[in-house]
Amino acid sequence: MSYDMIALTMFSTMMLMLMTGQRVFGAIGFVATAAGLMLWGVGGEDIPFTAAMKLMKxxxxxxxxxxxxxxxxxxxxxxxxxxxxxxxxxxxxxxxxxxxxxxxxxxxxxxxxxxxxxxxxxxxxxxxxxxxxxxxxxxxxxxxxxxxxxxxxxxxxxxxxxxxxxxxxxxxxxxxxxxxxxxxxxxxxxxxxxxxxxxxxxxxxxxxxxxxxxxxxxxxxxxxxxxxxxxxxxxxxxxxxxxxxxxxxxxxxxxxxxxxxxxxxxxxxxTREVFETSVRQTLGISCMFMWIILAAMAFGAIFDGLxxxxxxxxxxxxxxxxxxxxxxxxxxxxxxxxxxxxxxxxxxxxxxxxxxxxxxxxxxxxxxxxxxxxxxxxxxxxxxxxxxxxxxxxxxxxxxxxxxxxxxxxxxxxxxxxxxxxxxxxxxxxxxxxxxxxxxx
Structure with a gap:
């Protein structure tokens, strides 16, 4: 399979997963990791892992x-x-x-x-x-x-x-x-x-x-x-x-x-209620963004590699x-x-x-x-x-x-x-x- 077809398959698989109601970060991260493993074997997971480390730093x-x-x-x-x-x-x-x-x-x-x-x-x-x-x-x-x-x-x-x-x-x-x-x-x-x-x-x-x-x-x-x-x-x-x-x-x-x-x-x-609500909402939204960015960077790394x-x-x-x-x-x-x-x-x-x-x-x-x-x-x-x-x-x-x-x-x-x-x-x-x-x- 050509690299063009691999890229198209990755993108279409991700869109299909999203249309079936899967979590955004889960769909993107799964496609990125699975593609890395299938393309480059055991060492393929290093590509999304490296992207994750860049994010953490x-x-x-x-x-x-x-x-x-x-x-x-x-x-x-x-x-x-x-x-x-x-x-x-x-x-x-x-x-x-x-x-x-x-x-x-x-x-x-x-x-x-x-x-x-x-x-x-x-x-x-x-x-x-x-x-x-x-x-x-x-x-x-x-x-x-x-x-x-x-x-x-x-x-x-x-x-x-x-x-x-x-x-x-x-x-x-x-x-x-x-x-x-x-x-x-x-x-x-x-x-x-x-x-x-x-x-x-x-x-x-x-x-x-x-x-x-x-x-x-x-x-x-x-x-x-x-x-x-x-x-x-x-x-x-x-x-x-x-x-x-x-x-x-x-x-x-x-x-x-x-x-x-x-x-x-x-x-x-x-008040205590205002503070607790603010912290809980902040934690929830921040974690959501973190997971999505993490998945996006992993997907982008595989895409760039192709x-x-x-x-x-x-x-x-x-x-x-x-x-x-x-x-x-x-x-x-x-x-x-x-x-x-x-x-x-x-x-x-x-x-x-x-x-x-x-x-x-x-x-x-x-x-x-x-x-x-x-x-x-x-x-x-x-x-x-x-x-x-x-x-x-x-x-x-x-x-x-x-x-x-x-x-x-x-x-x-x-x-x-x-x-x-x-x-x-x-x-x-x-x-x-x-x-x-x-x-x-």
């Missing part, structure tokens, strides 16, 4: 539990409630203002947590009931919550970008900085769409009534503003020393985790005659298809051994491609019939919001995401300017 891996812990402390201690109240008071007088404030809330939640599911949980439990109570259109606000929560995997400190950095062997700091402007641009496009839509159809997002606005004193507004600034201060305390080069990535993650813990203690919200990447590049460029840009677009479309039945981490570890080296061979920047991958994953999260965010929304939404409403709600926001993806593809400097400016110095 990768010091920046310590950032994962730190950032996850920081996010859970901030959400479990209800600091997000203060944020939403702040946006409610300051942006309520504008048509659609509370929905725009929800997008801003999601950006800040993303900067605290780096996981999409945290934004979804907070938005569905805090923002959605309030938006519905104030007469906002249920279809529009359902889309707002889903779109806003997707920013968690693009805005730093994105855990997904940390995983991409590990697998693609790219600097985490540069990837985070590369995600800043695209993430803010996408949030701005969401807010612009909401504002223009409510301008044309005022009934979709009514402004706060005059009596309620007058009942809120300026002292109350300033108090809420101070409460809302706290997460921003924590983010700056963590990120500024890292960007300036005063701390390493791991040290900055420890600073962020310590700052969030201290903030919860000062506000009197660090020379599969070079074979696929020759197939696309020489036999099919596709240009690098056509290949890149096909790769992005495949992410959207896979996103109908896989989450972002699974998509990354399945195709990273194939796509990441191929992108480099085609002459594209791997930092830029990390941003493209993340945006495409966001789109895949919200694409029917089995988008990951669609079912999370169904699980958390009140009974009056049907699955049909959820499907309808994401159409305009998916179109906005596609526009954002096209803009970043056409103008790569949107993603690359900030890391080049910071690290160029």
């Amino acid at each position: 990768w010091y920046p891996l310590l950032t994962l539990p730190m950032f996850i812990f920081m996010g859970y402390v901030m959400s479990e201690s209800r600091i997000a409630d203060d944020l939403y109240r702040m946006f409610h008071v300051w942006m309520g007088p504008v048509r659609g203002g509370l929905a725009i404030g929800t997008i801003a809330l999601m950006v800040l939640i993303s900067a605290m947590n780096g996981l999409s599911v945290a934004g979804m949980a907070i938005g569905a439990t805090i923002a959605l009931p309030e938006l519905l109570r104030r007469g906002y259109d249920k279809i529009m606000v359902t889309g707002v919550i889903q779109a806003g929560s997707s920013l968690g995997i693009l805005v730093p400190p994105s855990v997904v970008l940390v995983l991409y950095a590990m697998i693609a062997r790219q600097p985490v700091g540069q990837l985070w900085l590369a995600g800043v402007f695209p993430g803010l641009m996408m949030a701005g496009l969401f807010a612009l769409y909401i504002y223009l839509r409510c301008l044309v159809q005022p009934g979709l997002g009514p402004a706060m009534d005059r009596e309620e606005r007058e009942a809120i004193t300026m002292a109350e507004k300033l108090r809420l503003l101070r409460a809302g600034i706290l997460p921003i201060v924590i983010f700056l305390v963590m990120m500024v020393p890292f960007v300036k080069g005063w701390t390493s990535l791991v040290e900055s993650s420890a600073v962020g985790a310590s700052a969030s813990f201290l903030a919860a203690v000062i506000k009197g919200r660090m 020379g599969a990447v070079k074979s696929i590049e020759n197939l696309f460029t020489e036999k099919l005659g596709l240009s690098p840009w056509m290949i890149l677009i096909l790769m992005q479309l495949s992410f959207i298809v896979m996103g109908t039945f896989l989450d972002d981490t699974a998509m990354l570890v399945i195709v990273a051994p194939l796509y990441v080296p191929l992108v480099g061979e085609l002459g594209f920047d791997l930092i830029w491609y990390g941003v493209l991958y993340t945006i495409t994953t966001q789109i895949a999260y919200m694409t029917p019939p089995f988008g990951y965010n669609l079912f999370l929304m169904r699980a958390m939404a009140p009974p009056e919001i049907s699955m049909r409403d959820i499907y309808r709600s994401i159409i305009p926001f998916v179109l906005v995401m596609v526009l954002a993806l096209a803009i970043v593809m056409i103008f790569p400097q949107i993603a690359l300017w900030l890391p080049e400016y910071i690290y160029g110095k």
